[in-house]
Amino acid sequence: MKRQIPVFLVFIFGVFMVFQYFSPHEASEWVYKFLMDWIYIIGIFAMALGIWSLIHVSYDKIKHKRHDWGYSVVTLAALFIMTFFGITGFNENGDWGFYFMTQEGLTNPMFLNFFNYILVPIETTMFSLLAFFIASAAYRAFRARNVLASMLLVSALIVMLRFNPYFGDAFAFYMNKTAAWLLNVPNMAAKRAILIGIGLGMVGTALKVVLGIERGYMGKG
């Protein structure tokens, strides 16, 4: 019962979604739209579980004064303060209450400030770190250990050097042509082969899940 009902539910909803694709009927589309809405709503309840997990782990660290417990205080403080700014604000008349957005924009200026001056700078900086990491990855790739690594290295070098003006116009011309060919021809072939394989793998796994053959995600007991 603890596992049979979930497996049955997976089968029912999975089969319905497959049949729904072939049936453009209004009733079928209506049910499909409902199911998609339900997934979003359940996802928000799951968010509560996630936040609970975050609070629990941080609180546990603080309570037992584990290593770097002070930073967990920062996490919890940031979480509660931002939540407060996120669910309260001022409306058009200047009254404070549970407001988020009016026609003029976000009701709480501190929510927007936290977003613009904390969230966005950190996020873009993390993204920009990719430049350093790609350099260290390139260094690792340049140590060609075998034939396959050498092929990877050579094609990477061709594409990276295609706009380099320092080796002369003729070199740049042929490098550019070769890089363009690499990006358009073997690249397309390999991507197509990978996508066909991925497609079959996804389809196989999805079918196994719907038919109840694959139950690893359900756990046992």
Added chain:
Amino acid sequence: MKRSTLILMGLVVIVFALSWIFKAISFHGVEEHYVLQGFLVTLAAFLTLSIMSFLYRDNPFYKFAEHLFVGISAAFWMSMGFWSTIVGNLIPRLSEGLSNFFKVHYIPGDYNIFFYIPVILGILLLMRLSRNYGWISRWSLAFIVGTTAGLNFIRYLRSDFINQVSATYVPLLVDWQGIGHFFSNLSLSASGQFIMMLANWVIFLGVMCGIIYFFFSKEHTGMFGRASRVGIWILMITFGASFGYTVMGRISLLVGRITFLFRDWMGLNI
């Protein structure tokens, strides 16, 4: 805490304070809340440098920025989810009273009763926290997994299988007018028949060998093994080309961040 760390932290605090003061002075007369603006810009620069310090090694500034980021981003997504889904989508269909409280337009309808089902499934999901009744949360998970598995089954069968297979139908004999005509018109120019045919043959053979590489239930020996080898070579060439292509894009992200530090924070016109 080590003495050197304390000195470093003290220096950072002094630099932060000085930066705040100077930025506030520069915003005076331009921005209404110049003190707050000065603080926020300094904070953004401080956090930027804290994250970048990670490249050297893990340190208290990075830890602070990381934990702050986690807390604020989690709250941000929770707020957005609450207002867009719960208040924007669910409450207007369930309760007129709550709709009035949150100042959203109540949507009466015969089918609103069906929206109690995801609420019930959501509550069942929360039973995960119960030691004895946690198993009941699997029903909600089964709904999500089953629905999306069925949806994705069809979606990927069409996009990653049928569409990809039909896309391999490329002409191998482009503008074919006979062997004599082909050899008398050999050309390496991009628009030449030879180049187009070569490209199409490489694509065709590349796809076939790539698919052969992914065979699991047959040993890769003999002719089959050779085709599989060609397949992995094509894959490696592709991965190298993709890597090289991405390098330039990533460098430009760093340029953007450095520009912020020099222009917006330090006020240098670079």
Added chain:
Amino acid sequence: MRYIFVIFSLVLLTFSAGLAQVDTLGVDSILLNIAPPSPISNLTVYDKANDHGHALILEWTPSPDDGAGMNTVMLYEIFRSESPDSPFVNVGSVPLGNSRYDNIGILEKESRDYIPDNTDLYYRVDAVTINPEVRASSEVFGPVRSYSNWFHRGRVPVLLAVLIFGGLMMYFVTVARKGAELYVRPLAGISAVDDAIGRATEMGRPILYIFGLGTADMISTIASFTILSRVAKQVAEYQTQLIVPCYDPIVMTVAQEVVKSSYLDAGHPDAYNDDMVFYITTNQFAYVAAVNGIMLRELPATNIYMGKFYAESLILAETGAVAGSIQIAGTDEVGQLPFFIIACDYTLIGEELYAASAYLGREPIMLGSLKAQDYAKAAVIILSILGIIAANFGLTAFTNIFKVLD
């Protein structure tokens, strides 16, 4: 002087009015003198196929005066009514030269553009000239009804693919259940998982398992759950520490269930703690920042990346390499594979991620499904060769089989 000015102004006004009168008379006479054009002919109206109803298609033979003859037709106006005797309502128009109109209704019943299903409707098409009053109406066509279709005929190729693939899967799973020996070639990344877990146990360091940014509705994440269950079972047997930071709360919920069950399966239920699998945040780079911190502080011996990854893949893999961890990655995100191949010790490419669960468990049913996938690949190769031959010899009937119509 004053009188001369007044007389001159009066003469000027009269003259201008006279000119305007002449002009208006000229344009008006052109408009009044337009002869009515010939009406359209062969009007047919039928239900739009393969849709959810509320749509009809009109086709006609254009008026002889459209681009020819008197050449006075400017547009066609479409009118609809629920009875031939009640007033007709204009529902749309198309410019000259057209012979088709798709009357697609919207679903709001109160709207003027709503087309009721299973209701008799009548249509008329007017050929209209530059003077909207001068027009020619066609014969009324009707009654005609729109219907909602239960089956989309344009998607038959997909249905065939579903039946063939499903059939192959069921056949090989049945064969496997009967005890047939199924060979699978070795995969380096999968073989390395056992060694990596052993290494972590010897070093007394934890294993870090990362789902990436996938949500529970993604197939790659579902495949990752199965891999996690196998890994967690081994980890439980060796009594090594497992850390599973999650990006999505539903993924966290499922992963907790999976790991808990694996520990129960391994006979160590008390060793399981919900805090092994925890939620961080649903922000890409906040998640990465936190996982980086975990890598550098907990120093895991093994990092396993299985699932959906985006730009953060390189940051994670490079940080893991700096921390000295053995790294095994598997993703179906083609754009991130180069980074994993460069930075990780072992990488499962695309479909190998989906095969991994079968490899790790070695259950006959799972291996049977791999066989089915291989047969499907063989079918792809055969169909591709046939399709290319057909394309080169202009046999479009074969290539059209794979055209899915929306």
